[in-house]
Amino acid sequence: MPQVPQRDETAMRQFVEYMGRLLADWGLPRMAARVLFCLMAAEERSLTAGELGERLGASPAAISGAVRYLTQIQMVVREPVPGSRRDLYRLVDDSWYEVTLAKMTLIKTIADAADEGVAAAGGPDTVAGARLANMRDFYQWVQDELPTFMDRWAERKRRTR
Amino acid sequence: MPQVPQRDETAMRQFVEYMGRLLADWGLPRMAARVLFCLMAAEERSLTAGELGERLGASPAAISGAVRYLTQIQMVVREPVPGSRRDLYRLVDDSWYEVTLAKMTLIKTIADAADEGVAAAGGPDTVAGARLANMRDFYQWVQDELPTFMDRWAERKRRTR
């Protein structure tokens, strides 16, 4: 007889902490990353600030700051519950797809900055200018190709659904 | 008569600082980022530690730490000069392409971690498990597509050369 899938709470807590650390390296504030994966790991569709604090062993203040950040970058939505003081926090669908796209805006910034550098160097025919132009072209190209790249994921997901 | 391209030292110094800050946000140690762009911005093919320190207004100690880091991640090579105490530091060609690829290994790590999460959640048929499986699939797909993506850049560069 097949074993019914069993949730392993201990492993889950470890997972949340590990993933939190990974995404902290990626640039998210640490507590925000932990809250994010607490939501990812929850069987519930949404959690209150109190529940988050309890599960993570963090103070209400820390949770407050974290969810503010996460709603700011649109990975989490706040859902006020009518007739209650608690707000519910829910993950935004496809937020991973979105946040990865958002991260990529930095690439455009880098390409633009490199272009400034080319000008300051005295144009692309100087030694430094050529180096910088090369860098600019690479990141510009990545920037241009990204939308198509991401569309392919949307396409694939549509097909396998 | 066309104006000869003129290097603007002031703009260049600003560019180095600005780009340094951008890449510090990207995850590089700040001083390493500044050294990197000091090299990018130089007309010379390579610079000594002393020159780097002078141009950046940083101590020898700081330069030492920064170049150690940069050689570690293979964005810079140290070229000892025979019959001299000074080492020269030179940018590695195509290092931007390379470093971007290297950055992407984190994606694989994230996909693997997400897969652990699916198991801990009790499989992809649980609510949390399905969420995590979705995340895993996205990053796994990106990971799989990246080599092809980067090959297209190499291809394009070959054509436009």
Added chain:
DNA sequence: CATTCGTTTCACAAACTTGTGAAAGTTCGG
């Protein structure tokens, strides 16, 4: 073999991040 120039190492100081406790603010229930 001593001197000098250049680089590296180490301990410490300054600045920044991050999370907590406590108090204030808000919203619902009586």
Added chain:
DNA sequence: CCGAACTTTCACAAGTTTGTGAAACGAATG
């Protein structure tokens, strides 16, 4: 309205990161 339940804000403490000065180290030169 008053009290209770949550949440947010703020000042501060703890932990990290980052760069400096000083001393040690190593290599070339006379």
